[in-house]
Amino acid sequence: MIPFTIDGQLVEGREGGNVLEVALDAGIEIPHLCYNESVKPYGACRLCLVEVERHGRSRMTASCTYPVQEGIEVFTMSEKVLRARRMIIELLLAMCPGDKLIQDMAKELGVNQVRFKQEDKDCILCGLCARVCEEVVGAHAIQFAFRGDRREMIAPFQGEAMNCIACGACVVICPVDVIKMKEQGDERTIVRWKRTLKMKQCKVCGNYFAPHFQLEKFKEKAKLPKDFFDVCYTCRS
Amino acid sequence: MGRLSSPQELEKYGNEILSARDPNQAFITVCGGTGCHASGCHAVVDAFKKVIQEKAKGNGVGLRVTGCHGFCERGPLVVIYPQKILYQKVKPEDASRIFQETVLKGRILENLVYEHPTTGEKIVAEEDVPFYKKQMRIIFGNNGNIDPTSIEDYIAVGGYRALAKALFSMTPEQVISEVKKANLRGRGGGGFPAGLKWEQCRNAPGDIKYVICNADEGDPGAYMDRSLLEGNPHSVLEGMVIGAYAIGAHEGYVFVRHEYPLAVVNIGIAIQQARESGLLGKDILGSGFDFDVKISRGGGAFVAGESTALMATIEGNVGEPRAKHIHTVISGLWDRPSNLNNVETWANVPLIINQGADWYTQIGTEGSKGTKIFSLVGKVNNTGLVEVPMGITLREIVYDIGGGIPEGKKFKAVQTGGPSGGCIPESLIDLPVDFDRLTEVGSMMGSGGMIVMDESTCMVDVAKYFMNFLKDESCGKCTSCREGTKRMHEILTEISEGRGKPEHIDLLEELGWVTAEASLCALGGTAPNPALSTIKYFRHEYEEHILNKRCPAKVCRALLQYKILSDVCTSCGRCAKACPVEAITGVQKTKKEKGKPFRIDPKKCIQCGMCFESCKFEAIEVQ
Numbered sequence: 001m002i003p004f005t006i007d008g009q010l011v012e013g014r015e016g017g018n019v020l021e022v023a024l025d026a027g028i029e030i031p032h033l034c035y036n037e038s039v040k041p042y043g044a045c046r047l048c049l050v051e052v053e054r055h056g057r058s059r060m061t062a063s064c065t066y067p068v069q070e071g072i073e074v075f076t077m078s079e080k081v082l083r084a085r086r087m088i089i090e091l092l093l094a095m096c097p098g099d100k101l102i103q104d105m106a107k108e109l110g111v112n113q114v115r116f117k118q119e120d121k122d123c124i125l126c127g128l129c130a131r132v133c134e135e136v137v138g139a140h141a142i143q144f145a146f147r148g149d150r151r152e153m154i155a156p157f158q159g160e161a162m163n164c165i166a167c168g169a170c171v172v173i174c175p176v177d178v179i180k181m182k183e184q185g186d187e188r189t190i191v192r193w194k195r196t197l198k199m200k201q202c203k204v205c206g207n208y209f210a211p212h213f214q215l216e217k218f219k220e221k222a223k224l225p226k227d228f229f230d231v232c233y234t235c236r237s
Numbered sequence: 238m239g240r241l242s243s244p245q246e247l248e249k250y251g252n253e254i255l256s257a258r259d260p261n262q263a264f265i266t267v268c269g270g271t272g273c274h275a276s277g278c279h280a281v282v283d284a285f286k287k288v289i290q291e292k293a294k295g296n297g298v299g300l301r302v303t304g305c306h307g308f309c310e311r312g313p314l315v316v317i318y319p320q321k322i323l324y325q326k327v328k329p330e331d332a333s334r335i336f337q338e339t340v341l342k343g344r345i346l347e348n349l350v351y352e353h354p355t356t357g358e359k360i361v362a363e364e365d366v367p368f369y370k371k372q373m374r375i376i377f378g379n380n381g382n383i384d385p386t387s388i389e390d391y392i393a394v395g396g397y398r399a400l401a402k403a404l405f406s407m408t409p410e411q412v413i414s415e416v417k418k419a420n421l422r423g424r425g426g427g428g429f430p431a432g433l434k435w436e437q438c439r440n441a442p443g444d445i446k447y448v449i450c451n452a453d454e455g456d457p458g459a460y461m462d463r464s465l466l467e468g469n470p471h472s473v474l475e476g477m478v479i480g481a482y483a484i485g486a487h488e489g490y491v492f493v494r495h496e497y498p499l500a501v502v503n504i505g506i507a508i509q510q511a512r513e514s515g516l517l518g519k520d521i522l523g524s525g526f527d528f529d530v531k532i533s534r535g536g537g538a539f540v541a542g543e544s545t546a547l548m549a550t551i552e553g554n555v556g557e558p559r560a561k562h563i564h565t566v567i568s569g570l571w572d573r574p575s576n577l578n579n580v581e582t583w584a585n586v587p588l589i590i591n592q593g594a595d596w597y598t599q600i601g602t603e604g605s606k607g608t609k610i611f612s613l614v615g616k617v618n619n620t621g622l623v624e625v626p627m628g629i630t631l632r633e634i635v636y637d638i639g640g641g642i643p644e645g646k647k648f649k650a651v652q653t654g655g656p657s658g659g660c661i662p663e664s665l666i667d668l669p670v671d672f673d674r675l676t677e678v679g680s681m682m683g684s685g686g687m688i689v690m691d692e693s694t695c696m697v698d699v700a701k702y703f704m705n706f707l708k709d710e711s712c713g714k715c716t717s718c719r720e721g722t723k724r725m726h727e728i729l730t731e732i733s734e735g736r737g738k739p740e741h742i743d744l745l746e747e748l749g750w751v752t753a754e755a756s757l758c759a760l761g762g763t764a765p766n767p768a769l770s771t772i773k774y775f776r777h778e779y780e781e782h783i784l785n786k787r788c789p790a791k792v793c794r795a796l797l798q799y800k801i802l803s804d805v806c807t808s809c810g811r812c813a814k815a816c817p818v819e820a821i822t823g824v825q826k827t828k829k830e831k832g833k834p835f836r837i838d839p840k841k842c843i844q845c846g847m848c849f850e851s852c853k854f855e856a857i858e859v860q
Binding site for chain 1: 538540555559560562563708709710712713714715719720723724727740744747750751754755756757
């Protein structure tokens with residue numbers, strides 16, 4: 001384990017780990033949006049900024065992508081950090097004024113007014129949905145498109161996400177809860193990706209429990225027997 | 238020529254080429270660079286071909302289409318050898334006369350010779366033209382001497398001798414030590430010492446290493462790298478092979494944007510020729526060292542020039558930068574040690590190996606050695622590419638080389654470093670140009686863009702223009718960069734359209750600070766520069782826009798007021814006809830009636846300027 005300090009407190013991190021995960025494990029709260037331990041750090045939201053002092057030189061950096069190193073001194077609440085963090089949350093709030101989480105975080109950081117023209121977007125472009133879809137699910141159904149202020153998270157060509165298995169991982173991971181899933185009868189829809197799939201009925205309880213397309217993918221990937229998903233998870237256990 | 242399998246064979250081949258060429262032979266070179274291409278050089282080339290075929294019947298008059306000479310303002314350029322007579326703005330119909338008079342009889346055609354704009358003196362020889370006189374064209378100079386598609390031409394001017402020297406009389410460590418001693422700093426903008434980078438990459442663990450040439454030049458108005466790759470691709474390639482030898486890499490990439498078609502073609506030809514000549518590929522020059530290069534074409538995103546984004550693009554991913562806490566020399570392309578340098582940096586390498594670090598370090602300043610190629614554009618008489626020793630002052634570049642400001646207007650500022658560089662005001666015009674001094678004054682070297690601005694340039698408008706570029710070209714990953722540049726652009730637009738508020742200047746500065754400090758890559762890190770540097774040096778212009786709703790340079794349309802001077806107006810009615818929104822009224826004069834002066838209704842006026850353009854009597858005033 002590699003020792004270093006966060007706000008003066010001695011902590012230890014694993015080789016190859018990042019500063020944010022160590023801080024969170026040690027109970028030191030650093031606000032963050034695009035970080036989730038189930039996927040690789042990305043460093044997009046910039047809220048988890050900290051000041052790191054190394055070899056006598058100090059710099060501001062995102063803690064989620066900063067690798068644990070021996071002897072570094074991390075400051076999570078320095079004046080510079082707070083100043084930058086406040087502006088970043090204000091920028092996010094101006095972009096997505098309706099997101100409850102952003103509103104709460106802004107309040108917590110002491111940001112009470114927005115000095116920019118308000119937009120009416122909902123997605124904060126953290127990229128967690130695409131990363132979980134790629135790294136954990138392996139479906140690669142959605143991705144960022146366009147550059148700069150036109151950046152958007154979309155299904156290919158803004159149509160239906162043809163690779164989406166409607167597993168709902170993106171729904172769960174989205175920090176601002178703007179990816180909605182609907183189930184009606186034998187259909188499940190991931191609204192944002194315009195994806196509707198027919199669901200399979202459990203041979204025992206008769207409930208619709210998961211999309212056919214998803215179960216076929218799982219069977220193919222894990223080389224499961226043909227009748228493996230004839231019974232739902234609940235009835236099987 | 239077959240494969241060259243030893244340095245002796247290269248030398249012998251070089252001598253054969255030279256001895257077959259008569260240095261006193263009449264020779265016509267036409268610049269085939271992009272600038273001259275745009276002004277019609279290919280028609281000139283065709284005309285010369287026809288004339289030579291008809292008149293000389295192949296008896297010893299050579300014609301060569303070369304790379305960019307740099308003096309693009311005066312293109313198409315033609316230089317007649319052996320006297321090195323420079324003809325400028327040559328048209329196809331001049332070809333026959335040039336051939337008859339100058340090539341055959343040695344007579345000078347006065348109308349095609351460069352005329353000094355102030356003294357009126359006719360200057361015949363290329364090297365005497367003030368534009369070239371203060372330059373030091375050690376990297377760029379050969380562009381005018383060689384046909385970029387001919388490896389013979391490159392070998393004839395001493396090409397690939399540095400490679401032979403490195404492979405056969407230097408160890409990789411010695412090559413690195415020479416480049417370190419020369420203190421060659423990255424010409425792509427970062428200014429990082431190239432030798433140190435090479436050493437780190439050489440020492441990085443791993444068998445497979447990559448050498449990359451960054452030819453993703455994306456600054457608006459900058460075309461140094463383009464012209465080098467188009468005009469002298471072998472020099473870049475030779476630098477790369479030497480670098481690969483020093484680092485221990487066997488594979489390389491040239492990442493060049495697809496919008497540079499001629500550069501893509503010419504570097505492709507150069508790679509093919511070098512392979513066939515045994516100067517690239519397996520067992521280079523019989524040394525046992527293997528190295529080959531592939532071309533990777535970029536789609537044109539500005540951010541793809543950032544090293545990690547560039548590597549992501551070569552891998553086939555979206556060009557998005559990633560954190561560099563582990564440097565690319567350790568883990569870059571496909572997570573292997575990768576050494577990336579810019580086109581111009583690579584082109585410096587053969588020179589350093591050939592002439593030695595001691596010679597090289599005589600040029601330049603304490604911290605910045607050698608020369609730098611700038612693309613000198615904007616409100617300056619001689620636009621084009623200039624190569625100058627580091628440490629030359631901005632004044633020398635703008636006035637001595639650039640020939641000053643056109644139409645007798647007043648110099649205002651020079652913007653260096655591309656879109657995310659800064660504007661340097663007149664008070665700093667005697668600043669010596671090098672990496673550190675430009676950074677000190679809030680601008681940067683960047684890849685070498687240099688845009689001259691005169692009194693008719695509005696600095697708020699300039700900041701808005703560059704911020705618009707940056708907000709479009711940010712990859713959009715970091716909130717601070719994507720939203721920061723967007724909001725800075727929004728505020729600058731408000732100011733330029735008369736909706737500026739006093740607190741906007743502070744807000745711009747705060748946004749600029751966060752964008753620079755919080756963003757991941759150098760694009761975000763430098764993106765606020767256009768706004769911050771103009772606020773720093775031209776705050777009064779911002780205040781004029783915000784407080785008095787006036788644009789002193791009369792550029793920001795929404796702030797302009799058009800007025801008709803009733804005592805000058807002849808009531809001709811031309812302006813009223815030109816006005817697209819019927820904002821001008823009056824009584825037009827007829828043969829019988831005198832008419833009444835016209836008036837502009839400011840409420841209806843959309844500040845399009847049509848009336849101003851149409852008035853023949855200077856009766857319309859802009860405020």
